[in-house]
Amino acid sequence: MKARSDRMRRMGNTVAFVPTMGFLHEGHLKLLKEGRKRGDDLVLSIFVNPTQFGPNEDLDAYPRNLERDLALAEKEGVDVVFTPDKQMLYGERFQTYVQLEHLPNHLCGISRPVHFRGVATVVTKLFNIVKPHVAVFGEKDFQQLAVIRQMVRDLDFDIEIVGIPTVREYDGLAMSSRNTNLSPEQRTSGLSLHKSLLQSFEHIQRGEKKSSAIIDAASELIQSFPETQIDYITICDPDTLDDVDIIDGPVVMALAVKIGKTRLIDNMILKP
């Protein structure tokens, strides 16, 4: 992979990269389409990265279907699918991690304390192997995108980071590989995330400026659906992820809700 990317770069080709954990859905395909537009050479990686899962999380339950992924990749015009295995990326005596001091202490990082260390580390490794000019990530994982942008700036990676808006099902459910683990009833409860974001959007349109009022209403809406357990609902600064109490500029509203055993996330940029 390293030698191939060197060759591409020497030929003057632009390398575009879409790192994923596989089980591709429409959201991933949109990332690939963007990568296809931006790169002469399009690399997709598929790797369910163990270091970004905590001990009680769903590493084993994470859905996989390599055959289907490869067919979709081919259809999108991907040039290379890079599928390292665990042993290749985390060999004996592995001990080096990339860690951010502030951004992970918010949102998902609170209930998933090792998650963003794992994300920053594996993305660093993949960047060093794939050597892209540009890498494409989804905005659904808002905090992940913020972490990667900050890491790229801080560690001086010469890579352009592109964020792509969340792709949703016809009824508003944000596309996620984890949606496949929802029963039909749970899927209906999953709609509560997007509904609460739309409701918050309307509250702000009507002049509400207090985050606490908006969050309380969102919380009430979500709890009215069966099997929902709120991890967090936050209104925060899109760059620092620090909480915002009074909304007088663009903010991100982000939330995580467990539906049965499946944890879903969603977010929306809101402006007063």
Place this chain on the structure above:
Amino acid sequence: MKARSDRMRRMGNTVAFVPTMGFLHEGHLKLLKEGRKRGDDLVLSIFVNPTQFGPNEDLDAYPRNLERDLALAEKEGVDVVFTPDKQMLYGERFQTYVQLEHLPNHLCGISRPVHFRGVATVVTKLFNIVKPHVAVFGEKDFQQLAVIRQMVRDLDFDIEIVGIPTVREYDGLAMSSRNTNLSPEQRTSGLSLHKSLLQSFEHIQRGEKKSSAIIDAASELIQSFPETQIDYITICDPDTLDDVDIIDGPVVMALAVKIGKTRLIDNMILKP
């Protein structure tokens, strides 16, 4: 710097890199000569990296002489001297660090708890900016070299790391920019580091296998010199840096001694 290295690589040139904190001495020049041999393009960086100094360490006292360094670099045929400033490398909201879990918990890492986090982080940044094929480091900083080799392996940097044996003064004192801070009397005490290594070498030649006996004798020798204060004397595995009690294979003997306010280090590979 990034654009220049890209250009060099596209032209098929090999980029060799020698990162330093400046105040160049014969040891650095040997690194540059090796870099000159290995690279079509030779990059030297000079940056006294604040994140590898603890709050009570000698960041401000660290010697600097850019004009002299530039003249020496020119003489050695360096193509580019990269001299970033603090603000350029550690901007506002900087928060991303590269951290190793095990190697720093030994030798210098014990009395300098943030040191190797700072080293790994700045070397990652410099690697991402200079984009070398090969980077050259001195073996005098034995633990630093071990940390960098491990980091390169763990984070998949596509960079060859070359270690160069320690260059010594005529009387055995290991070359170091910090030697300039020694008074003539302190300089004589500084010789105790190398003398204790030679004495240990002889002990092992005579059949001694117990690290504790060798370390005790070294400690006694060093303490017989004025103004010496031992930080550590260790005999350990060259890869893991774990202590070795009975010497039955190659080991590294490493030590750090404060001479007045100046902290010196030295090391030697010993074989039974």
